[in-house]
Amino acid sequence: MSHKLNLSWLGVFAMGMALSAGAQEKLADFTTQVPLSVSGEGPWYRLELPLAVQLNARQTDLSDVRVFNADGEPQAYALARATTQAEDSRTLTDVKWFPLYNSADATEHAPSVRVQSSANGTLVQVQPSSQLEAGEEELRGWLLDASAIKAPLQQLILDWTSERDGFQRFTIEASDDLQTWQSWGEGQVARLTFADERVEQHEVGLPGQSARYLRLLWETPQSAPILTSAQLQSSRSLPLPLVWSQALAGSSVKAGEYTWQLPMGVNVERVQVELNQPNSLAPVTLSGRRDSSLPWQPLSSGLLYRLTQGGQDVVQNELQLSGQTVQQLKLTVDERGGGLGAQAPFVKFAVRATHLVFLARGPGPYTLALGNSTVKAANLPFSTLIPDYSAAKLTTLGKASVDGGVTASTTAAVPGVVSTDWKKFGLWAVLLLSVLFLAAMAFSLLRKPPVKP
Structure with missing residues (x-):
């Protein structure tokens, strides 16, 4: 009996292997x-997935992304994506700041300073390089350690x-030696009294580079x-890096409230709101959710504006998020600032770039495939x-790179999936019948009375 059972289980194992082989993914499955x-x-190739292509995926974590060769064989690949661990690695640090003075008639030049620092480079004292007369000095900015x-x-x-x-506008420069400075762009913070309420903006984005000192x-x-x-x-x-979507149209059900439907659930890091009208000022709250059956969750709040100062437009039209997965966005506007109009403004959303590396095996050309809600993740670790x-x-x-732009050719039907599904059902049926047959056999043998000697 033991011999027969072993042979039967070998048959079940063989059928399981056949099931696995029969269920191998094909290009037509996507x-x-x-x-x-x-x-x-080669043989490794690195691809930055365009956002317009990613939005054709059926799984938020891109588990349904694959690469096939000309013979329709799947290629081994790895994905580099933003993770929750990256979010957890963020640290907020209080730093020392030192005033930078210039003479009132030398504001076109950056202040020259003498510094005293510790052995590890920490600043202890910062003074003007030349003596300024009392009343002649003027605060020009700040040095951050x-x-x-x-x-x-x-x-x-x-x-x-x-x-x-009002608004505080300044340039940002970075240095490692206090001698050579690299421009990091401009910063802007604001403190306004609006409709008897205080509206403040304290945060300024930086380029994600290292530096020992910052000069504002x-x-x-x-x-x-x-x-x-x-x-x-x-x-x-x-x-x-961040990658931005195309402009997305929205809708408005009531005054001061606008909603947008994203093509799929994505981990949004920033939202940019189009401000067409000059002298727009709008305190806003941004909410999001995965689908209509869930309650709205607050994601961010801030002050959006497009104001004319000195003949130039001063614009703040972005909101920073924490990378939550959302498919619907809602912007609630405090209309005491005049609102943003009856029509929903266009928005753009930004997500972290996704890089794919695949190991080219077999003949080219190669095809990127995505759009399957049932397949499991198949990416490998980079190591x-x-x-x-x-x-x-x-x-x-x-x-x-995507050949010929980011336009994806979407198949109208997936006939290969139907035939493959029937094959899977048949194999599962055979496997189940085999297990039932073995169980019946074992039960029958157990009930059979022992043979008398």
Whole structure:
């Protein structure tokens, strides 16, 4: 009996293997198929997935992304995506700040300073390089000491006091030696009184690079405020760059409330609201949810504006999020500022870029496939896909790109899926019948009376 049972279980195992082979994925199993072109040295190729292509996926985590060769064989691949671990690695650090003074008639030049620092580079004292007469000095900006932070800087958060409310605009420069400075763009914070309420904006985005020191120089020196707090948000891992969607139209059911439906659930990091009308000012709250059956959850709030100052438009039209997965957005506007109009403004949303690396096997050309709600994730860790893997090695790989733009060719029907499903059902039926037959056999043998000697 033991011999017969062993043979039967071998048969069941063989059928299970056949089921696995019969269920192998095919290109026709995916609704969207995008031709790829490759360049550089293989056999590994790196592809930055365009957002317009990603939005054809049927699974938020991109478990349904695959690459096939010309013979329809799936290729081994790995994905680099933003993860919750990257979010958890963010750190907020209070930093020291030192005033930068210039003479009143030398505001076109950056202040020259003498510094005293500790052995590890931490600033102890910052003074003008030349003696300024009493009453001649003018506050031009502030020097921030970030030498204790050993990670890329992502955000600057300031607090200040000033004689009057308004916008504070300044340039941001970075340095490691206090001699050579690199421009990091412009920053803008605001404190306004609006409809008997205080509206404040304290955060300024940074480019995600490391630096020991930051220099903030006000465009209008006489308006430079007194800082009361300076914080820097950093991350141990350098985040992937942001990629932006096309403009998305929305709808408005009632005054001051606008909604948008995203093509699929995505991990949104920023939202940009189109402000067409000059002199728009709108305190807003942004909410999101996965689908209509769930309650709205607050995601972000802030002050959006497009104001004309000195003949130029001053614009703040972005809201920063934490990468939550949403498919619907709702913007609630405090209309005491005049609102944003009866029609919903267009919005763009940004997500972290996704990089795919595949190991080219078999003949090209290669095809990117996605759009299947039932398949399981098949991506490998980078260390498995690429021997002696390192982040630096990624930059040396060959490159793949979407051939002919980001327009995906979507199949109208997937006939291969139907035939494959019937095959799977048949194999499962045979497997189930075999198990039932073995169970009946075992039960019959157990009930059979023992043979008398």
